[in-house]
Each structure stands twice: as structure tokens, then as C-alpha cells.
Amino acid sequence: MKIFARFGATVCLLSLLVCLAVTPLLGQGQLTQTLRGHVVDKESKFPLVGATVQLADKGVLTDTAGLFRLTGIPVGRHTVKVTLVGYKEMVLADVSLDAGREKILDIELEEEIRQLVAVTVQAQRTGEARNEMAVVSARQFSVEETNRYAGSRGEPARMASNFAGVQGADDSRNDIVIRGNSPQGVLWRVDGVSIPSPNHFAIAGTSGGPVSIINNRYLANSDFFTGAFPAEFGNTVAGAFDLKLRNGNNERHEKMVQFGFLGTEAMVEGPLSKSSKASYLATYRYANLWLFNKIGIDIGTQAVPTYQDGFFRFNFPLRNRRGESVGALALWALGGTSTVDILISEQEVKDRNIFGNNDRDQYYTARMGAAGLTYTRPLSPQTFWKATLAVSGNSQDANHNYLFLRRDGDRNPLVVNNRYVIDSLRPILDYRFSEMKYSLATFVNHKISARATLKVGLNTDLYRFRAFDSVRSFTDLSYTRFTPWRTRWNTNETFALVQPYVSFRHRLTENLTLTAGLNALWFTLNTRSVAPVEPRVGLSWELPARQKLSLAAGLHSQIQPLYTYFYAENPGSGSAAGPLANRTMGLTKSWHYVASYQRLLGRSIRLLLETYYQRLFNIPVEQAQSSFSMVNTGAAFSRIFPGPLVNTGTGRNYGLELTVEKFFSNHYYFLLTGSVFDAKYTGSDGVLRNTDFNGRYAFNALFSKEFVFRRSSLNLGFKYTTTGGRWYGPVDEAASRLNQEIIYQSASRNTLQFAPYKRFDLKVDYKMNRGAADRRGLTHTISVDLVNILGIQNLLSLSYAPQPDGSFIKQEYQLGFLPIFLYRVDF
Template sequence: MKHYLAALLLVVSYTLVAQPTQNVRGRIIDKESKYPLTGATILIIDTGNQPPGAVADTLGRYRITGVPVGRRTVKVSVVGYKDALLNNIIVDAGRETILDIELEEAINELATVTVKARRTGDARNEMAIVSARQFTVDEADRYAGSRGEPARMASNFAGVQGADDSRNDIVIRGNSPGGVLWRVEGITIPNPNHFAIPGTTGGPVSIIRNNTLTNSDFFTGAFPAEFGNGIAGVFDLKLRNGNNEKHQRSLQFGFLGTEGLLEGPLSKKAGSSYLVTYRYANLWLFSKAGIDIGTQAVPSYQDASFRLHFPVKTRTGKDAGRIALWGFGGTSTIDILISEQEVSDRNIFGQNDRDQYYTSTMFVTGITYDKALNRKTFLKATLAASGNVQDASHDYLFIRNGADGKPLVQNNRYVIDQKVPILDYLFKENKGSASVSVNHKINPRNILKAGLNADQYFFSFHDSTRVVVTPPNTTPQIQPWRTRWSTETSAILLQPYVQWRSNLTEKLTLSAGLTSTYFSLNNTSFSPVEPRIGLVQELPNRQKISIAAGLHSQIQPAYAYFYKTIPLWSSSTTGPLLARNQGMGLTKSWHYVAAYDRLLGRNMRMKLEAYYQYLFNVPVEKIRSSFSILNTGAAFSRIFPRELLNTGTGRNYGAELTVEKFFSDGYYFLVTGSLFDAKYKGSDGVLRNSDFNGRYAFNALVAREFVLSRNEKRRNSLNVGAKYTAVGGRWYGPVDQQASQAAQEIVYADATRNTLQFAPYRRFDVKLDYKNNRRSVTHTIAVDLVNVLGIQNVLTLSYAPQPDGSFIRQEYQLGFLPVFYYKIDF
């Protein structure tokens, strides 16, 4: 018996302390043609005196077994190509590390001198010259305060403001977040966030999960010609394939939901794979724990995604390309019942004089085919369908007044006489999309890319409302129902483009392109030629300077075209209404950027960029006013302008600094700073601060990884990260008291709009991440302590009747928000 017990203890002991290892595998391909590079050598160079390695086969595939878990450095080389050095590759016991690596052909075909490939942070897109950065899934998970979302992670980059705790809107260089373009697999997608509002690109929670992405690109200006219909920035997301050799699972539970991921081979012989995810969240945990999320309502949401990948072979066994079926989507619901709240309760997600019921749905699904036609040419084509729906209704609350004329309160609740339906809207925007592109490498110095993006839109906008009018010293009156939207129509958006990149010398590179934009909704939305150009010069001592310029255009928020406005000759809200905005043209913008880069040692770099942006053809109201479409896109409400014309302008300029140490020696840091000025002109001709003209933004992030095990046999680690953010406050103006009381919402005096500024935004975040690697299993416990100091940052002014008779309330952003999760990969 003692022998059996000793044997059992030995087995258990071995299981607990056996050195956890994992496989590293993938493909090595040409960066432009995607052709497999046979004979490429792959080495893990930081695992001892004899680094493990492999040689790519005829299909470019490689496999390295027995790689110790932890952070590793991978070196790839092949004759005729620049070497690639990949730092900070995470190897976990519970999941294979799959690295598909693209190599750039050396200009000198003899390649007798080793040239290092682009380093961490440089964009994947070979046409990008300035204002572009690659971001990794590891970064999105590692940054404090990012909550595992690409958008919140990007707010740490230079030139980007993320100063709204309730939303993940991306404000780039003072532009509206509505100017940001989201793309997946070459297709423009709808707003990929839960609780999305028409005309916006952000929201409280992202539908896209980091665990479905591979390394992707983020652009903040002067982006290449293939990116149309955007004037502020671009998220170019890449979806990853599932593991085609081994079934893997991931389960996660936390405050933001419970989610699972399954991936593995459909056929090991054919090399096909699947990847499926699902998440469900009901934020009752926050309510139970007494954590303030800005409302007493309990939001709920769910989302899912899938990707099926199939290598295609000819009858003779030759490579015929790859097909991927993919999709993702989500639905979200929230009922904000002001009638059931206490007087002291706050609500930053809606109006405070009504019960609000809201549901949103978003989906994208598509099929992608790609093939290396030969050693010089690569084809990629995608067909997709997408849609988004917003369904809302409001019930106005008639609050009883006391003898003193002030709202009557009993048991800390307002006394409600009745609830009356005043709003019902259903907005649907469906789209069929096609994208095709061809990369052709003329020679090692010259690369040509051409393509076409086409979208067929189907619009269905319906909205009915009745206004509650509050004359002075009288009972509020409800006007008859009025239709503001009633539209069923369609339109086509076409964007052909061509791009050329030339290495004029070994140190001088030119990138140039042309694109065009045509929107069939009217005869004013056509931009025949939009040039883009960039030039980069390599300098001694690992320095380079870059310049770029380009013309960009964008269609307007779709629902804004069809709003039925009040005739200019009438002050009545009950007369005939006309859809006067359907003739709006494209908003346009010239971007000019200059940049200086320098590597400060092996794992550190400094980057300085200066830019000027001129915006024109901006929709503003026909009558004299301060309204501009440049101030929209970052709220939980729609816009209701009168007749709009493309006569407004704007201008943004500034300078940005980035100092970054990539993860090495167990730590990293990122410091970014921006000084800028963003102003616009409405139809009144007055040059004003835009809503997003914070004038400065500063971020400082640092993280340290502590390896807790005493040796490689027990690889446990603790990551401790912190982030500090400081951003200038949003602009607003004096409130028009009479107009606000009549409209039952905050109305700012038009002539003095944006002459006042809220206090600066400050936030300090801390993230703790403990990882335990055992044989074939990885446990992760993490907590993201958002706004750990509980700093009160002003969000906006809201209309909220108070017991003292006042109605203006200053709303604050979220306070301390702990986001906890536990994840197991196996």
C-alpha cells in the first residue's frame, strides 16, 4: 500500500511541477503576394544555449514543440528577405501559439546584409506612412482601463481622447467620433457596440471581443487610399482562424458577463478549422455590490461570433486558396424607469422626465476568399451582409406639484400622476457589401494594389412623437402625434482605389494612391478624385522622417438625410413637415502630417507628429445658427436639425509625442501627449471651439510582470499595471432657461455656444493580472480597477426636475469601477 501511495504522490508531484511547455507554429509568407516561403528558418532565441527552431515546408508551415511558457522572442529569416524579430510573444500552457508571419522582400536581392524588419507598433499595412499603428491582442488585454476592448485600448495612443467613462467613443485629433471608420475583412461594418445610437461609432460595451482578433491596424490621419468614407480615423480589424490541429476551449466569468470560446479542427487532414464564441451579461452584479454604473437600470446584452476556415485544393492537390465563413453580432436591452427611481438616483444614459425602453441589435456575416495567384500576385474578395436596428419608446411622466408649485415628493420618490406615451421609433439599416483587392509585386521595389469597395444600403426609418409643451404657470399640454421619419429606400456607395508603393532608394520610400467616392442617394454625393501621398526617409542612427497628405470624404449619418424638418416660414410644430436634408453632400477633409521617429535603444522608441486638418462641405443649418455635424456622434441621443447645407468648415491642428518601451526585461511603459486646437464655423460664421476641443491629452501607462515561480517548472506570473489619464474638459455654453423648460431638455443659448468649458478630466486606473500555467491549462485571474481614486469628472448637464423647483443638474461620470474576471484556457 505504501508503494502505491508513493507512486501516486510521485505522479501528482510530477503533474504539478513538470515544466509547462507549448507548441509554436504557423506559416511564413511573402508580405505582398502572400506566397509561402519555403525554407524559412524560425528560431526561439531566448530559451537557452541551443534555441529550439524549425524550417518552413513547401507550404510555408512550421512547428516548434516543447517551447517553455512565458514571453519569448522569435527570429525568422530566409534568403532574399529582411529578417523579422518578434519580441514579447506570449506562450501559455493552455493554448497553442499560432504565428503567421509576413516577410518583406529585400531591395538588394542578394541580401548579403541582414536588415531588421519593422518593429513592434508599426502598421501591418504596407501603404501606411504616418499616423498608423499596429495593435496586438496582448496590448488590448494588458492595458489598465481598457476592459479588453480595442476602442478603449486605442484611447491610450497619441492624438486620441477617451474621456467618457460611459462610452468608448474615439475622439481623434478633435474630430467627431462619427468620423471613425470600422472595417473587418475589408468590409465597412456598422457600429460594433451594444446600446448603439444612430449616427455614432461608439457605445458602452464592444460587441467585438479581443479573443477573436489577430494583430490589426489603427489609423489617426492621412490613411491610404483603400480606406474611404472616413475623415477622422480607421480601425482595420483582422479576424483570426481557429486552431486547425487541436481542440481548445476558454471559459470566462466576470462582472461584464460570462463567455465561452471553442476552437479546433473540422478536418485535420484538410487543415480546416472552427472558432465559436458566446457571451451573456446582466449587470445585476454591479447593482448587488452597490457599484455605480450611472443608472439604477440593469442593462443586459449578449453577443456571439464564428469563423470557419477551409483551405481549398485542386484535384491534383495544389493550393487553390482559402475560404472563410465568418460573422458576429449582438443584442442589448435597457429599460430606464425614472418612475421607479428615488429622487437621489442619477441617470446619465437618458432623460430624467420619462421612462425609456431601448433595444439595439447589430450583425455582420460574410464569406472571404483569398489566394496567392503566383509569387507576385495576391487576390482577396469578400461578400458580406450586415445590419443594425434601434427600437425605442418613451413614456412621459406627469409629476404632481405641491402647493408651492414644486415637484411633490413622497418616500423619496416623485409623485407621478400619469404616464403618457410620447415617442416610438424603429430604425433599421441593412447593407450588402462586396470588397475585392489585388496586390501585385512588380519587383522588390514596387508594389501595386487596386480594388473596389461597394455597399448596397437599405434604409427603413420610422419615428412618431408628440411634444409636451409647458407654457409658463400652466399645466403641460400634449400635442398630437407627429411623424418625423417615414422612409423606405435604398442607395449604393462605391469606392474604387489604386495604390502604389515604391522604394525609390534603400532609404527613401514613396506611397501614393487615388480613390473616389460615389453615393447614389443624391447627385451631390460624388467625389471624383481623392489623392493620397506619403514619403518616408530613413536617416542614420535609426531615425526617419515622414510626410503625408490626402483628401478624405464621408457620407452623413444615414438617418439625418430623412428627418422631416419644420418649414422655415412656420413656427408651428404641427404643420406640414418636409424631408429637406436628402440633398446633403459629402463632408470632406484635407489631412497634412509630418512625423519624426527614432529608436532609443533596442526596445524603446520616440515618435513626434505634427498635423493640420482642414474640413469643408460640413453640414450646417440653413438658418443662422451654431449647429455643425462636427459636434455630433458622441451621445445617447439623436440630432434633430432643421434644413442642412454643406457650407460649414472646421480646422484642427496640433502636435503629438509618443515615448514607448516595448515589453522587455519584465516591464513596459507608454507615455503619450497631445497639444491641439479644434474649431469650426456654423452657418452664423463664428469660429468656435468644437465640443471635442480638449486642447490637450496625456496618458502614462506602465506594467511590470513578476515571475512568481522559482524556476521554469512552475510558471506563474503576476502583472501589475497602472494608467493615468488627463484630458481637457468638453465645451458647452449658458443654458437657455425658457427654451429648456418648454422643450423639457437642456437647450443651450445658441449665440454663446461652447464659450464655457467643464473641468479637466482625470482618471487613475490599476490592473492586476495573475496567471497560473500548468500542463495544458492556464488559469487567469484579473481585476481592472477603473478610476481607483474615485475622481468625480463632469459629464454633462441634464434636465432633471428637482424638489427645489430647479431643473438643471450637473451629471458626473462613473466613479470607482472594479471589473473582475476569471478565465481558464484548456
């Protein structure tokens, strides 16, 4: 009945939106908008003068600053063509113009090897990475894409889970598993500098969280990498997000207001000075999820999380005394804070808490922020320089109070009115972690010729890490006596991470391109964390019939989660943390080998086939024989507490990935991705096992269709996904009871597998352009994202939850049906 009710509500919603869309708009003329932008050389970023930008029957030439403007363009979708003698022609299909916001394009043209009077038309291949050094396993994504995918919630990480070789860890978090690797191996960069996990309620040692702090409204087209990364990407063995920030509109003020389940937010942008073309852009979001509880929507806990986040960017174009452009200076910042109090003492026995433990009250606060100053300057028509100075940080603060329950004569908990009877609450855990990082990222890109480009750069991070953690546990299974307080972390240290690199790209022929590079990594915390040379190489061969064959290989390294270096081997009492057994851990290393075949089928369909092999080594495992390995961490709301770790673990991942994608054209889009893979590891006991993330297969099918009605449009999107289940093993009941958490038997770890994961999502977007032809318009957007519309129960994990019958193993399920709506106005 619930399924029929959901479909009934969906049909009613669609009927309402269609009725709105076909409502006659009497007495209103055609709405128009301005399309403008900037055309530069792809390598040197130097403005290109005299490029022709054409849209239907209108065309314009770029000026001496590479700028162009087309006015009076009807709202809707258009095709933009950009040409310049000596450069490859670019065609941008389905550029969308709305009444409430100008469209500003940043276009990069690639120089032809042979300087011809006329050049061959080459449409831009949607999805190809902006980074010219990437030849495989790289994908560009746009803001429009993040909004198009059903179930993505407008987040880059959830959107990326639709790509081949990528899968989400669970519904309650946006961690992503790339080719079987741990989510903690994913690198996040903004304007070239690495940042902490940009997520609310983040946990030390993870790269994800329940809700992203990143707002796609201030992103420019960005890149996502899944393997064999270019040399500029260090300190990662799994994947990388390279996020680009856009500037605000430098000619007119624009605003946006949005209300939805995930928060109320606002955005403003516009010129600081119309004469200097300086601009600003700022956003703010506040969310209190009480509405979910009020209407009975399951978000995995009865607690009410609150969070807020914001962003600003000020961009100042720079000119010399002659009025010529000499680059730009941008000041930007983003950050957020989140709080949740999970009070088990006030909940009913049946309540779910997949975000925490079920035997204690938990108070948790997390903060994350990053701010930077970015300087960009074309030094000449052949050379471009960029430098970013930034400071970033994150912190977590938690306190736990254990629930002592009243029990009957058989020692089973007493339950009255569906609630446990509480005898007392006693403190059991207190911890505070904080990390500050001061970063410099700089590079010079020099175009040696039309064939060759050299890029030299340096990424440097200075860390200051502070941590304090004090805990006590039970002395035996009577659950009446505590051990003394033990300090597991008490750290205040400073250290640095230095990563120089060099990349070279050479177009050997019109159709054959070679990329090569070297990366080095030096982590000053210990002498074992040094990688003096990490080679990267790639080869791309354009074949007849719009085919392309690519090969790439590279060595990659990564430091360990910072907090794991400072865990005390023998926790002391008071403020003494004891010896640090893990301080000398070295780098995790991985060789990546990738082969790729791509073919364009018709004008807008791409077939992509990739196969890969990854050999991981120097993985931290326990010194004593066990099944523990760092490859299984990074996808949970808890930290790890391993014994002394040594870099003797190994692993290997291999797989085959298929992508069939129709780029958005003729008002529809689809994406089919499938991957089969195998991810195994060995711990210190020498046994080859499945990693926790070895689902062995993943499949996604997405479809989006746009219906256009005069000034309105209706988009329907569907998504189906299925992956293999997570691995686990038999529970060690005695150890679990003593430690009050689920502990698996080490020898039989990952010998059992949960049932396959399945989910079906539906997304509806209705956009209305309003206003008169002679004044600025408004764009209204109503969006409903129905996540897991069938309410499929997918098993997530086992948790420790004492029950009235004396049992304590509880099956936790992924999120059920989750409707997410928003209403937005752009004006």
C-alpha cells in the first residue's frame, strides 16, 4: 500500500506540474536574455582576439580582452559555435538560457598543430576533463549535470557515484568507493589546494559525510579522476575531485532564494565596480531537519541534525598603467558547522540510529572551513601562472554518556511504554580533534609550441594537529564497574607535506598525444614517508571513425589519516597518552595501469570501455597477526583503534568498466554504466580476503527527458542502481559484549556478504520563466527528488543494541523512501 501511495502522490504531482506548464500566458511577449563570456587559449589562458562566437543567425567577434556579448537571445536552449583561424573549432550544444540569470561562458580553444586557413569542425566532447594532462579515467562535470541526476541531491560526490567504477558506500553518507579502494583515498581540491572533507558531520579519517558543504551553485565546470592521475595530483591512491570556483556576474546584480528539505538558502552576486569589472558572489544555507520527523520521514535517526554553511568569492581583475589586463586576484572562503545530539535515553526501543551507538547519549559537533587568495596571470601568449595561498581546518567535538538500564531478575533490560527504564547516565567518552592547514599551490604552464606544453608546480601544506581523547570501559561483563579514564590521544604537533611536480604534453602527430610527468612527496612527520620519484605516463591515439585508444600508468602514494599516527599503544591515565606506536608509519603506495577505448556513435552518443589493474603495497596492517588493513577504513561514523601498525599489507584491484552515454540533445539524455571488478587484500596474517568494498559489480541506468512549453519546461529523470553487497563476518560475541560494539572474528573476516543493494529514484523539475520582454525576468524552479521510491530495504551493517530478550546484534538498514523537494527563485 505504501508503494501505491507513493506512486499516487507522484502522479498527482506530475499532473499538477503539467497543468501549470500548459497554462496559457496571455499578454506576454518573448523573453530574452544575454549570453556573454571569455575566450582564451587552453594552455596559456591568454585572451584570444577576433574569435567568432555564433548562435543561430547572430554572431560577434571577441575583443582585445577575449570578451564577447550576444544580447536579445530568446530563453531556452541554443547551440554556440566558436571559431578562430589556427584553432580547433568548438561547438557547445544545448546551452540553456533562463530569464532570471545571464549566461556567462568561459571557453578554452586548443591550437591546431598545422596552421591552416580553415580548420575542421570538432564539437566539444561533453564529459572530457578540462585538465589537458589527463588521458584516461577522467571526467568533467558541470553544475547542470549535478542537477540533472536523480538521487544526487545536487552533490558532486553523489553525482559521481553514477560513473563507471564508482559506487556509494551507503545511503546515509556520500563517501564514494572508486574501483574497490577505501573512500578515505579520495582527494578534494578547491582552486588547486587540498581541503579537508567538505561535509557536515564529518569524522576524522573519512572523506565523506551525510550532507555536503559544497554548493553546486558556485562551482564552475570541474574534473573528477578515478585512476592514473596526472602528476599534479599527489597524496591519493583512489580518486580526486578538482573543483573550480566561478566568479560572480561582473555586470549586473543577481539573486537566488531557495527553500527545501535540505535547507533554506540564499545567493547574491554582482559587480563591485562596473568600471574595474570586480565582482562578488556569496551564499548561505541553514537547515533544521525537524520537518522530517514531523511528517514521519525516516532519516536513520530520531535525533534532529542542524547545520549551516556559506561561501563567498570576490574577484578583482588587475590592469597595468596602459589599461591592459594582467590577471586577476580572487579572495574566497567556504565552510560549515553541524551539530547533532542523539539521545537514546529519550527514544523508544524501536527507534533507529544508524549514525551512532544504541547504548549511550551522544553529543557531536563538527566544523570545516577553507579560505584562500588566488592570483592568476597570463605572463605572455605562451605562459600562464597561477598561485593560491590558503588556510583550512576541521574539528570534531564529541561527548558520550553511557546508559545504565534497570534490569529484571534475568538481567534483561526493563521496558515501560516502549522505552528503556534508565537507572543512571555516566560519562564514558570525551574527545576533541582539530586540524589546521596552511597551503600554497602554484604552477606555471608554458606552451612551448603548438605541439608541446610544459607544466611545473608545487603543492605545500603545513599542518598543525591537535587531539585529545579520554575514554573508560567496563572491567567485565557485569557492566557495573568502569576502568579508570584512559587517554588515547593527547597531541599538539606541527609537520609539513611537500609535493613538487612536472608534467609534459606533446602532440606527436595530429592524432597521437603523449603525456609524461613526475611527482615527489615528502611528509616531514617521519623519515619513512618520502616518495622521491613517482612517474606518470599516458598515450592517446585518435583513430578513424571518431574512435580513440588511450593507455596510462603511474605510481601513486598517500599519507595515512592524521589521527592514526598519534594513537597511544598503551593508553595512559590522566593526561598521559602513552607511547605512539604508529608514528613511524610510511606511505601507502599503488601502481595504476589503465587502458581505454572510446567511440562516438552518431552525433551525441559515446561508448567508453576501460579496463584497469591496481597493485597496492605498503598498506598499514597490525604488527600482530590479524585481518586488519587500512584499506577497509574510511566509510563509517566511527574512528579506528588499531594496535601497532606496519606497512607490510598488500592489495590488488582489477576490473572492466562500460559507459554508454547520450549527451543532452533533442531534449533528452541517458547514461548507462556497468562495472565488474575484484578487490582483495592481505593483512598481517597473510590471508587473501575480499575488501569490505568488493561488491564485484555495479550497474546504473539514468534517463532524463525535457518537455518544453513556451516559457516553461518540465524535466523527468529516472535512475536505477544495483551493486553487490558489503562483506562482513561472524561476530565475536564475547569481545562485542565487553567492548559494547560489534567486533568480528578476525580469522573469518569478510567471508559473508549482505544481499545486493538496489534502488530506484525519480526526479521531477519544473522551471518557469516569467516577466515582460522589456524588463528583467524571474525563473521559478520546483524540484522533487524521490529517493528509493519503492522503499527497498537494503542491509547496511550490524550494530550493538541490547534488546529486552538479551540479544545485542541488530541489523541496520539503509535509508528508506526519502522525498526531497525544493522551490527556487532566480531574479
